[in-house]
Amino acid sequence: MxxxxxxxxxxxxxxxxxxxxxxxxxxxxxxxxxxxxxxxxxxxxxxxxxxxxxxxxxxxxxxNNCFALLVDESTDKSTIKHLALVARIVKLDFSVEDRFLTLIPIVDGTATALYGKIVEYFVEKNIPYKSNMIGFASDGANVMFGDKHSLVTLFKNDIPHIFTMKGICHSFNLCASYACEKLPRGVEDFCRDVYNHVQNSPKRIGDFKTFQAFTNIKPHKLLHPSHTRWLSLIEVVNRFLEQLPAIKLYFQAAVHINMDADMPAAPTPTTRSAVNGPRQAAAPVAAPRTTTPTVPRSGTAALPSTPTLVADPQRRRCPLCRRPHRLPQCVIFKGLPPQQRQLVVQAHGHCLNCLTPVHQTHECTSGNLCQICMRPHHTMLHRAPGNDTSQPPAGRNRGAVQRPPLRRDARPRRTIGPSSSCARRPHNGASTRRQQQRPRPRRTSGLSSVVATLQQLQRILG
Incomplete structure (x- = not known):
């Protein structure tokens, strides 16, 4: 026992x-x-x-046998430094066996002090190390393998024929590190930045688990590249490739929420006519709908309910990111493939044709069709067997006027007068209102570099 x-x-x-x-x-x-x-x-x-x-x-x-000595320094929990000795013994039948020899407490970590402790142990145990010791191995520290004065040079003075070898793992790491200096280190920096951003906050860890569950990925933790365990980098990269869909959605949502937080609070939108005309006198606005049903009067038929001009703020929020916009305008929803978009729409009870939550698909009265296949579903839910780069056919909306697509960088030209001060100062009136309605320039966020690195990694991986 x-x-x-x-x-x-x-x-x-x-x-x-x-x-x-x-x-x-x-x-x-x-x-x-x-x-x-x-x-x-x-x-x-x-x-x-x-x-x-x-x-x-x-x-x-x-x-009675030849042996090689393996030496390494270690510090235990009580901060006492020890010198570990391991003997690799070669028996008479040429079989090799490793045996732990002893732990020697040391105070002075110089080469002379270490050499004196080892020789003192051999002399005390009557071990003929000058004739039986044929090899020596340790790490690549200067105290162990220095060229001028080290433990190796002191042993070579006593045993000229001794075979010495550095720690091979450390040597391989140095060779690989020098070779990798010719390669971009964006992948390693990306792994460190994402790990430091997510794993150091319990709230962000919880948010990331939500995206893992949404993308049906195993809830594994993100790994951190170690400075001492050199072979762990391949495991870190494999783990990030496994969690790449959840990482993309997480940072897209984080950047979107951060930008919305930086934007000033917009005033409550009012109902305007389709044609920009002069404002009429302020008319009373209907109150928002409530969940209490209205009972029709006796003798009168119940009229069908019509949507009010001002919708419920809770119904205007995106069900995916809980931001104040409709589902087709959500950045996270746009970044999903069509199959996952359909799952999101069905999970939240939206119509597959117009993507509104007020009715089911079989109750939809909209005449809009898919711009690609002309079938009764929304264009964002169209599944193509390959990358469909064809232009959508004309006539998506029946009776609607087709307009040419606007470029993002295209801006309406402003009429500039002969004076340069007119171009710099906006006129009073309508131009002042347009300038007030323009969003302020968005401030850069710390997540932008992470997202840019993520997109670069996606392009590299194909």
Whole structure:
């Protein structure tokens, strides 16, 4: 039982409980009845009997066989620095075996002090290291592998034929790091920026899990590139590729909400006629509809309900991002493929033809058709077998006047008078109102660089 505890690195306190367990499992065993072990006895057996016997066996192997020494420094929880010695022993039948030798407490970390501690241990245990020690390996620190004065140079003075080797993982990392300097480090910076933005905030982690559930992606955590675990970068990139759809939607929504927060509060829109004309006298506006149904008077037929001029503010909010706009104008909705758009529309009970929440699809009286296939569904829900780059056919709306598409960068020309001051100062009246209604320039957000890097990564991945 003591050897089982030492082999599996279990606590000494488990010894007394393990004794009771064996007696309960084997109540008819006479050996179990006579078994008695506790924490103190288990520790004494492991430290005094088993430990010293194993150490003597290893020392005898080092005295009679060739070996290589593996050295590394370590610091435990009590901030005591130790020098770990591991011996790789070559037996007479040419079989190789690694054995942990000892931990030597050290105070001075110089090459001379480390060399003195190791030689002192070999002399104390009567190990002929100058004749049996054929190899030495450690990390690439200057104390271990310096050219002028290090642990390797001191051992080479005593053992000229010794074979030395640096830590191969660290050497491979240096070679790969120098080679990767010729490549752009945008992927690694992108992974670090996204991780620092999302994983350091519980609120953002919760928001990101919502987008993971929406895109049907496993709710795995984002990984962070480690400075010491060099081979972890491939796992980080694979995890980001797995979570890429959720990451795209998350940052699109974050940028959209941030821009809306930077914009000044717009005044409450009023109902205007389709033709911009002079304002009439202020007329009383109907109150918003409530959920209380109206009861028709006796003797009169109930008139069909008509939509009021001012809609309920709750009905004007987007069901996807809860912003004050309709669903077809949502940035997140536009970034989804047509199949997921249809799932969103059906999940929130919108009409598949006009995308309004006031009626079902079979109740829709709109004559609008898809601009691509001319079928009764909205154009944003059209599914094409490939990338359809054809222009939409004319005549989507029956009887509607077709207008040429407007370019985004196209702006209406303003009439400039002969004086330059007129071009700089707006006139009073209608031009002043137009200037007041123009949105102010949006301030740059810290998320813009992350989104730009995300789009660049998407173009690289194809």
């Amino acid at each position: 003591a050897c089982f505890i030492a082999e599996h690195n279990l606590s000494f306190n488990i010894a007394s409980h393990l004794n009771k367990l064996i007696c309960a499992v084997c109540p008819d065993s006479k050996i179990a009845e006579q078994l008695s072990i506790s924490r103190t006895k288990a520790r004494a057996i492991i430290v005094i009997v088993t430990g010293q016997t194993a150490e003597k066996h290893i020392i005898e192997m080092l005295q």
